[in-house]
Amino acid sequence: MGSNNGAIFNTGLDLGLGNSQYHKEDDHEINNIKIKKLICLRYDHILPSLTLGTSSSSSSDHQYGDHHHHTAVDQVHDHDLHGVRPGANYSLATVSSLSNSSTTTLKRERSELGGSRGRGGSRGSGGDEFEVEVELERFSGSRVSTNDELLDEDQASPRKKLRLTKQQSALLEDSFKEHNTLNPKQKQDLARKLNLRPRQVEVWFQNRRARTKLKQTEADYELMKKCCESLTEENKRLQREVEELKAVKLTAAPFLLQFPSTSTATLTICPSCTERICSSSSENKCRKVL
DNA sequence: GCTTTATAGGCGGTTACATCA
DNA sequence: CATGATGTAACCGCCTATAAA
Numbered sequence: 001m002g003s004n005n006g007a008i009f010n011t012g013l014d015l016g017l018g019n020s021q022y023h024k025e026d027d028h029e030i031n032n033i034k035i036k037k038l039i040c041l042r043y044d045h046i047l048p049s050l051t052l053g054t055s056s057s058s059s060s061d062h063q064y065g066d067h068h069h070h071t072a073v074d075q076v077h078d079h080d081l082h083g084v085r086p087g088a089n090y091s092l093a094t095v096s097s098l099s100n101s102s103t104t105t106l107k108r109e110r111s112e113l114g115g116s117r118g119r120g121g122s123r124g125s126g127g128d129e130f131e132v133e134v135e136l137e138r139f140s141g142s143r144v145s146t147n148d149e150l151l152d153e154d155q156a157s158p159r160k161k162l163r164l165t166k167q168q169s170a171l172l173e174d175s176f177k178e179h180n181t182l183n184p185k186q187k188q189d190l191a192r193k194l195n196l197r198p199r200q201v202e203v204w205f206q207n208r209r210a211r212t213k214l215k216q217t218e219a220d221y222e223l224m225k226k227c228c229e230s231l232t233e234e235n236k237r238l239q240r241e242v243e244e245l246k247a248v249k250l251t252a253a254p255f256l257l258q259f260p261s262t263s264t265a266t267l268t269i270c271p272s273c274t275e276r277i278c279s280s281s282s283e284n285k286c287r288k289v290l
Numbered sequence: 291g292c293t294t295t296a297t298a299g300g301c302g303g304t305t306a307c308a309t310c311a
Numbered sequence: 312c313a314t315g316a317t318g319t320a321a322c323c324g325c326c327t328a329t330a331a332a
Contacts, residue, residue, distance in 0.1 A: 161307040164319095207321085209301085296331080297331100298329085298330105300325105300326085302324095306321085309319105
């Protein structure tokens with residue numbers, strides 16, 4: 001895509017929000033960056049700017065002003081997909097779909113045939129038996145079609161969307177709990193169990209990972225939002241305190257001149273209750289100490 | 291050992307369909 | 312019944328890792 005989203009999440013606060021859901025070492029850092037980017041893109045309009053300073057200091061230094069400009073999505077939809085007619089009473093053995101003829105899909109199709117090169121080559125160690133099996137499935141039509149489906153295929157209907165049955169979803173979920181990615185053998189086995197095409201299993205896992213990630217992102221966002229709110233409150237409180245101190249200093253200036261500079265520190269912490277004791281106006285706050 | 295090429299798999303973003311309120 | 316919102320299957324385009332040439 002090449003579009004640089006350019007959103008810089010720079011609050012200067014490291015809240016240490018790890019992405020607990022993702023433990024894949026190679027993805028961890030990348031995911032954190034991506035999640036930060038995502039949060040920023042989706043929520044930057046509500047993130048407060050936190051500063052502590054006098055009223056003259058600016059607090060509008062949003063560093064994440066680079067707006068996300070989408071590149072035009074020029075997708076060619078060559079939908080030649082035939083799913084199961086909605087409402088059809090399909091069981092585990094009745095759902096599947098055909099794919100389209102795009103290059104991407106061809107790539108997938110090739111991969112399903114157990115390509116021996118590239119990354120999959122080393123991992124798809126099912127060997128000849130595996131490849132033959134897939135070939136057979138592909139060309140013998142292990143897919144079980146209903147009459148309705150056959151009609152659909154003949155009529156080259158627009159893409160129909162398959163709905164997974166509860167059993168299929170449950171099995172996929174169980175499998176996902178075990179491992180959120182599949183190797184080719186696992187994919188093939190699962191596809192066979194579910195009577196789906198391996199590509200469908202693959203897509204399901206991709207979408208499932210995306211959903212997990214989105215949920216995690218939303219949870220992270222809620223956490224950060226709370227953090228920001230409390231920091232905003234803290235910021236306001238501290239600003240009020242600064243103003244109070246300024247006022248005290250002004251009114252008490254002649255008096256304070258009589259003392260050494262070290263005794264002008266009026267901000268102390270009560271050791272027992274950790275409340276701040278500020279100036280003479282609050283000296284009665286903590287009688288425990290006195 | 292290196293570059294190039296082909297391939298697989300993952301992800302982000304998107305579309306389109308099904309379902310529900 | 313129409314409609315908007317939501318969930319999700321399926322897709323495209325891109326990137327990266329890997330293996331073979």
